Amino acid sequence: MESNSILKQPRAVWAVFFAGIIAFMGIGLVDPILPAIAKKLHASTSEVSLLFTSYNxxxxxxxxxxxxxxxxxxxxxxxxxxxxIIALFSGLGGISNGIWTLVGLRGGWGFGNALFVATALAAIVSLSTSGVTKAIILYEAAIGLGISVGPLLGGELGAISWRGPFLGVAALMVIAFVALTLMMPKSKTPAGARKKTSLLDPFRAMKHRALVVFGFTACLYNFGFFTLLAYAPFVMGLDEHGLGYVFLGWGILLALTSVFMAPKLQARFGTVKSMSAMLALFGLVLLAMGIWTNTQWVIIACVIVAGALLGNNNTLITTGVMNAAPVERSTASAAYSFLRFLGGAIAPYFAGKLAEWYNPHVPFIVGAAFVLASVVFIVLNRKHVRHVDLAAPSH
Incomplete structure (x- = not known):
């Protein structure tokens, strides 16, 4: 059926897709300038990593x-x-002069991103004409494109000044605002007729064991993800341009696998088995980074290869969450994302501190241990998530 094509979508879906690319640029845009921020603002590695901690x-x-x-x-x-909110706080970040001010502003940026990210996933899934699985692939493609282009742009702007990427995000969000305003129609449901969601709904959703299993798995996995994202730039020994190119390679593989490879793995082996395999491989990549931390080419190669594993895993776990529990998708996304980003909040600062307390190898080894623990956790709880592979693949 023609309407089932992933490319045949309503205009509103493409508006959210475009805005999503720009929003997710914000994650990778800051990555190439972390060492530069540390140097210019006289901050330690762990203090700079708080830019990810406050955000998450x-x-x-x-x-x-x-x-x-x-x-x-x-x-x-x-x-x-x-x-x-993203435009406001990233713009203020670009004109700030202290690491603690910047950390606080990144927290405000995180609030704006939460409003956008959770709603964008629900919007694309509900507005798409090609079913849940293809809608999620489209969402993950927006993430992948944003994350891959972000570091390249961040490296170029960061080479001019560390402030450039922050001001760049603010300018891009203005473009996203205009695109969404013009291209996305207003809801046809009157405001008074909308079903109001309670603050307690995400907590109620957590009574579904499958949602908690996926959320806690993602929490453990995010320890590894954000160790790589927030700490790897400090051990690569590259300038802003070099870091931008490495994370461009990382992001391209993330985008390609999330769109093209993850659906094939899911169809062939199922969501849970494929996800477990990707997590296990990512844990081993982090372990290799921990062993050969002082060998530059190993760290660079591992970061880029990790992009492929993360792209597959992100699509697989998001698909699993959308089919995990009989609750509204926005509520499921909120509950899952709360658990997921807890790991992303602790990991960056923890990684920086581990390096300061012990040596540069330890953050990657600890990150690998958390990721491998996520594999053990999901395998032990597989009976609670088995039903996600029985859900219809496209509806």
Whole structure:
């Protein structure tokens, strides 16, 4: 059927897709300038890693209120609010002068991102004409494209000044705001007729064991993910351009595998088995980074290869979550994202501290241990998530 094509989507889906690319640029855009921020603002590795910690901590908590907000002001209103907040706090970050001010502003940026990310996934899934699985692939493609282009742009702007990427995000979010305003229609449901979502709904959703299993697995996995993202730039010995190119390679593989390879793995081996395999391989890649931390080419190769594993895993786990529990998808996304970003909040600062307390090898080895623990956890709980592979693949 023609309507089932992933490319045949309503205009509103493409508007969210485009805005999603720009929003996710914000993650990778900052990565190439972490060492430069440390140098210019006289901050330690662990202090600079708090830029990820504050961002993820605020995002984790804010995920719990995204459903409540979107059920009252609508999907479009929530997406636009998120974009305005990201633009405001990233712009203020670009003109700030101290590491602690910057850490606080990144927290505000995280709140805006929470409003956008949780709502964008729900919007693309609900507005898409090609079914849940293909809609999630489209969402992951937006993440992949944003994450891959972000570091390249961040490296180029960061080579001019560490402030460049922050101001760049603010400018890009203005473009995203205009695109969404023009291309996304207003909700046809009157504000008074919308079903209001309670603040307690994400917690109620957690009574479904499958959702908690996926959320806690992602929490453990994010320890490894954000160790790589926040700490690897400090051991590569590259300038802003070099870091931008390495993370471009990482992001391209992440984008390609999330769109083209993950669906094939899912169809052939099932969601849970494929996810477990990707997590196990990612754990081994981090272990290799921990062993050969002082060998530059090993670290660079491992970061790029990790992109392929992360792309597959992100699509697989998001698909699993959307089919995990009989609750509204926005509520499922909020509950899962809360658990997931807790790991992302602790890991960056913890990685920086481990390096300061012990040596540069330890953060990667500890990150690998958390990722491998996520594999053990999901295997032990596989009976609770087996049903996600029985869900219809495209509806």
């Amino acid at each position: 901590a605020v995002m984790a908590v804010a995920m719990l209120v995204t459903g409540t907000i979107s059920s009252r002001i609508g999907i479009k209103g929530t997406l636009l609010s998120g974009i305005v």
